[in-house]
Amino acid sequence: MNTKLETSDLRWMNYPWDEVSGFDDDSNSVRTLQICTPSSPSSYWLRTRWIPRQTATTLYVELRFTMMECAGLNQRHCKETFNLYYYQSDSDEATPTYPPWMENPYTKVATIAADHLLRRDIERRDGERRTNLKLLRIQALRGAGLYLAFQSQGTCMALLAVRVFYRKCPPIRRNFAFFPETIPHSLVEQAQGVCVENAMTPPGEPSKTPSMLCGEDGQWVGQPASSCVCRPGYEAGDGDMRCRGKTLQNKSTLRMLKE
Missing domain, CATH: 2.60.120.260 (Galactose-binding domain-like)
Known part of the structure; x- marks a missing residue:
C-alpha cells in the first residue's frame, strides 16, 4: 500500500x-x-x-x-x-x-x-x-x-x-545454480535452488540440493552452500550463470577463423 x-x-x-x-x-x-x-x-x-x-x-x-x-x-x-x-x-x-x-x-x-x-x-x-x-x-x-x-x-x-x-530476495543464478524469488520470514531464510540446465552436482559428492541464505533486508547472503558444475561436454558461460555446449562453441570459433 x-x-x-x-x-x-x-x-x-x-x-x-x-x-x-x-x-x-x-x-x-x-x-x-x-x-x-x-x-x-x-x-x-x-x-x-x-x-x-x-x-x-x-x-x-x-x-x-x-x-x-x-x-x-x-x-x-x-x-x-x-x-x-x-x-x-x-x-x-x-x-x-x-x-x-x-x-x-x-x-x-x-x-x-x-x-x-x-x-x-x-x-x-x-x-x-x-x-x-x-x-x-x-x-x-x-x-x-x-x-x-x-x-x-x-x-x-x-x-x-x-x-x-515487504522485502524479498530477487531470483538469482550463482555457481551454476538457480534460486527463486524468496521472502525472508526471519533474520535469514534458507532458499532451496536447482542446478541450471546442463549442470549437475560435482562427481564424487553426495547429491545435495543447492541452498543459499536470503537476508531480512532482501539481499542474498554469501555464496551457495553447495555448488553445481557443468556436465561433461559443457563449459561455463556468462561467468557461472549457465553451461554452454563445447561443440557449439568450437564450431563458432572455427567459423570466425575462416571468415
Whole structure:
C-alpha cells in the first residue's frame, strides 16, 4: 500500500481526522490526513483499509508526517507524539464501529515522536524541511491481512504519506545454480535452488540440493552452500550463470577463423 499513488478518496475510517488534497515535494497531488485537537485529551482514531499480506510474515510501515510544536499552541493537553496499532484478520471484516475505537483488540506497534516540529511563531525558511520520516517493522504476522490504526491524543499533525511493503530476495543464478524469488520470514531464510540446465552436482559428492541464505533486508547472503558444475561436454558461460555446449562453441570459433 502506498498513499502517494492515490489521487482520490482513501476510504479510510476516521474519527474525526480530516482528509484533504495536497502536494508532495515533487508537486504531485496526494491525499493527506490531518488532525489538531491540542485542547482535548480524548483519543481520535484513523484506520486504513484492509491490507492483504500475501506470503510475507514481516511488513514494514513507512510514515511521513508533520507535527506542530506544543509550545506555540499553548494548550495543556497538547502532545508531540501519536500511536500506531494494527489489527489482524483473515478477511475484510471491519465496519464503522468494529474493531472498536479503543486499544483492545489492537496490537500496539510504537509511540512515534517527531524529530522535527513546526512552530507557529517562526516563518518557515525557504528550503527548510520539517517533515518526519519513520520506518517501523511488524513481525510474526499470521492473518491473511491487517488494518493499521493511528491514535492521536492531543496532537496537531498531518499524515502526509503511508507506505506498507515487504522485502524479498530477487531470483538469482550463482555457481551454476538457480534460486527463486524468496521472502525472508526471519533474520535469514534458507532458499532451496536447482542446478541450471546442463549442470549437475560435482562427481564424487553426495547429491545435495543447492541452498543459499536470503537476508531480512532482501539481499542474498554469501555464496551457495553447495555448488553445481557443468556436465561433461559443457563449459561455463556468462561467468557461472549457465553451461554452454563445447561443440557449439568450437564450431563458432572455427567459423570466425575462416571468415
